Amino acid sequence: MPRRADPERIAQKREQIAVEAGRLFAAQGYDRTSVAEVAKAVGTSPASVFYYFEDKASLFRAVFERDLPAAEALIARHVEAPDPVTAILDVLDALARDAADPSASGMLIELLRRAGDDPELLAVVGRTANVLREGLAALISRGITEGAIDPDLDATETAAWLQAIVDATYLNARPGHSPHIELHRTVLGYLNPPQGRQEEPNG
Amino acid sequence: MPRRADPERIAQKREQIAVEAGRLFAAQGYDRTSVAEVAKAVGTSPASVFYYFEDKASLFRAVFERDLPAAEALIARHVEAPDPVTAILDVLDALARDAADPSASGMLIELLRRAGDDPELLAVVGRTANVLREGLAALISRGITEGAIDPDLDATETAAWLQAIVDATYLNARPGHSPHIELHRTVLGYLNPPQGRQEEPNG
DNA sequence: GTCTATAACGAGATAGAC
DNA sequence: GTCTATCTCGTTATAGAC
Numbered sequence: 001m002p003r004r005a006d007p008e009r010i011a012q013k014r015e016q017i018a019v020e021a022g023r024l025f026a027a028q029g030y031d032r033t034s035v036a037e038v039a040k041a042v043g044t045s046p047a048s049v050f051y052y053f054e055d056k057a058s059l060f061r062a063v064f065e066r067d068l069p070a071a072e073a074l075i076a077r078h079v080e081a082p083d084p085v086t087a088i089l090d091v092l093d094a095l096a097r098d099a100a101d102p103s104a105s106g107m108l109i110e111l112l113r114r115a116g117d118d119p120e121l122l123a124v125v126g127r128t129a130n131v132l133r134e135g136l137a138a139l140i141s142r143g144i145t146e147g148a149i150d151p152d153l154d155a156t157e158t159a160a161w162l163q164a165i166v167d168a169t170y171l172n173a174r175p176g177h178s179p180h181i182e183l184h185r186t187v188l189g190y191l192n193p194p195q196g197r198q199e200e201p202n203g
Numbered sequence: 204m205p206r207r208a209d210p211e212r213i214a215q216k217r218e219q220i221a222v223e224a225g226r227l228f229a230a231q232g233y234d235r236t237s238v239a240e241v242a243k244a245v246g247t248s249p250a251s252v253f254y255y256f257e258d259k260a261s262l263f264r265a266v267f268e269r270d271l272p273a274a275e276a277l278i279a280r281h282v283e284a285p286d287p288v289t290a291i292l293d294v295l296d297a298l299a300r301d302a303a304d305p306s307a308s309g310m311l312i313e314l315l316r317r318a319g320d321d322p323e324l325l326a327v328v329g330r331t332a333n334v335l336r337e338g339l340a341a342l343i344s345r346g347i348t349e350g351a352i353d354p355d356l357d358a359t360e361t362a363a364w365l366q367a368i369v370d371a372t373y374l375n376a377r378p379g380h381s382p383h384i385e386l387h388r389t390v391l392g393y394l395n396p397p398q399g400r401q402e403e404p405n406g
Numbered sequence: 407g408t409c410t411a412t413a414a415c416g417a418g419a420t421a422g423a424c
Numbered sequence: 425g426t427c428t429a430t431c432t433c434g435t436t437a438t439a440g441a442c
Contacts, residue, residue, distance in 0.1 A: 010425095029316060031234035034417065048426055050419065106319065112312045112374070113232060161385050164375035165368065171315060172367035182364045182393075189392025213407090237435065251408055253437065413438075420431075 014052050014062070017042050022063040026107040030060055030114055060114060061121050063107075064128070071128045075135030084143040085191065088136060089184055092166055095132070099169040099179050108170045133159045140191070149191045162187060217255050217265070220245050225266040229306035233263055233313050263317060264324050266310075270331045278338030287346040288394065291339060292387055295369055298335070302372040302382050311373050336362045346394065353396045365390060 020041045024033045035056055039046045053059040074094055081087035098104035115122045136159035143149035165186060169179040223244045227236045238259055242249045256262040277297055284290035301307035318325045339362035346352035368389055372382035 013425095029320075032320070035419085036417085045427060046418080047420080047428085051425070056418070109312060109315045113316055116309065117232070117235070157385075161371075161375055161389075164371040165389075167374045168367045168371035171370050171374075172363065182360075186364075186368070186389060186393050189395065190389050192392065216407095238437085239435085248409060249436080250410080250438080254407070259436070407442105409440100409442080411439085411441100413436105415435080415437105417434080418432095421429085422427100423429100424425105424427080 010052070017049060017052055018059070018062040018066075021059050022107070023103070025060060025063065025110055026103040029106070030110050035059070057114075057118050057121070060110075061118070061124050064111065064121070064124050067125075067128045068131065071131045075131060079135055079138060081139075083148075084139040084146065085148050085188075088139050088143070088162070088191070089187060091132075091136060091139070092162060092183060092187060093180060095163075095166045096169045096179055096183055099166075099173050100175065100177065102173060102175070105170045105173045108167060129163065133163060136162060143191065147193070150193045152194075153191070158191070161190075213255070220252055220255055221262070221265040221269070224262050225310070226306070228263060228266065228313055229310040232309070233317055238262070260317075260321050260324070263313075264321070264327050267314065267324070267327050267331070270328075271334065274331045274334045278334060282338055282341060284342075286351075287342040287349065288351050288391075291342050291346070291365070291394070292390060294335075294339060294342070295365060295386060295390060296383060298366075298369045299372045299382050299386055302369075302376050303378070303380070305376060305378070308373045308376045311370065332366065336366060339365055343394070350396070352394045355397075356394070361394070364393075368393075 017038065021033075021038045024037055024041060035046045035049050038059070039049045042049075049059070053062065074091060078087040078091050081090070111121075111125060115125060133156065137155040140149060140153065140155040140158050144151050144153065144155070165183070169183060172179070220241065224236075224241045227240055227244060231240075238249045238252050241262070242252045245252075252262070256265065277294060281290040281294050284293070314324075314328060318328060336359065340358040343352060343356065343358040343361050347354050347356065347358065368386065372386055375382065375385075
């Protein structure tokens with residue numbers, strides 16, 4: 001016996017549809033997943049899905065709206081850490097954690113693809129990306145101050161580049177292969193002050 | 204006055220259609236680009252396009268079939284270079300050259316997306332990627348032998364990772380931003396023997 | 407070899423009963 | 425709130441004239 005207009009129940013159903021849609025979008029892609037399939041997976045009709053979501057695009061966006069609080073929590077957990085370089089590695093590890101999962105890889109690809117067509121989606125993921133970039137940039141700045149990171153690096157540019165490298169680990173995902181070792185070596189090699197890589201500036 | 208059954212003319216027309224299709228696929232994506240649009244762009248009819256290509260998927264593949272000879276030539280140009288590390292950087296620079304072009308970035312995404320659905324496409328790009336990976340691995344091996352690259356690295360794994368880094372430059376593409384500086388610093392920091400990054404193995 | 411015309415199909419979205 | 429039924433549109437691909 002469904003209570004009438006129960007807002008909690010509505011939110012629950014929305015969530016359920018979004019989760020099921022996310023699964024299908026990741027596995028098959030956006031265009032190749034019909035709203036009818038999503039409805040079937042959740043045990044309802046297409047019309048019902050359109051009751052909870054304005055259109056198919058907003059259904060896709062819902063999957064990524066869940067990422068923002070997670071990103072904020074991740075940064076909050078590490079921004080005050082004693083060693084900034086270790087904190088950067090921990091954040092990147094967390095971001096790359098799902099890289100081995102092929103469906104996560106598929107979802108990133110769909111995201112990159114749809115972001116060009118849907119400005120609202122771009123705004124949603126842009127907010128999440130900004131939180132991560134600013135958090136990483138703060139850690140990088142602190143690492144520079146403490147002498148652990150090359151002062152010639154621009155904190156924000158470097159943060160963006162590290163994010164791109166994490167994304168690349170998703171695109172290069174192979175089952176049973178964890179990107180952590182390569183990721184750590186890459187990041188440390190990039191951030192380190194240029195000892196050994198170049199000669200002393202003024203002999 | 205079209206000559207009848209002129210094979211050169213056929214190849215030319217195929218090429219023309221493939222080029223126009225590549226432009227549209229990169230800008231709009233595979234699913235959102237209809238064969239009718241491609242036909243219009245090339246000044247002909249959908250039926251004519253289907254005369255030159257078996258189906259839409261083979262039209263997409265044609266765009267990437269052109270990459271294999273280019274990859275082979277690129278590797279051949281650098282595999283005998285005197286300094287392997289410089290040669291690696293030159294190859295990666297060439298691969299990242301198009302990263303600033305946003306349509307090239309879009310095409311990479313469409314490729315990743317379609318490769319999961321089209322085994323023949325996967326084979327086509329797999330051949331190109333293998334040529335590049337093996338060429339890079341050969342240069343890495345030589346760099347290890349000559350002491351310029353950390354001997355703890357596996358040549359083939361490292362080559363694959365460098366390819367992923369190149370992909371990252373595409374993901375980080377912004378107008379007016381050249382990826383070369385980040386790319387060089389990343390690659391050199393990764394390949395270098397571990398001087399300065401870690402302590403002596405046995406004090 | 408290239409066209410016009412259209413077949414065959416499935417998509418997103420809506421109407422209106424209940 | 426959720427359903428059945430359907431509308432409308434665009435897609436790939438083909439048939440057949442020329």
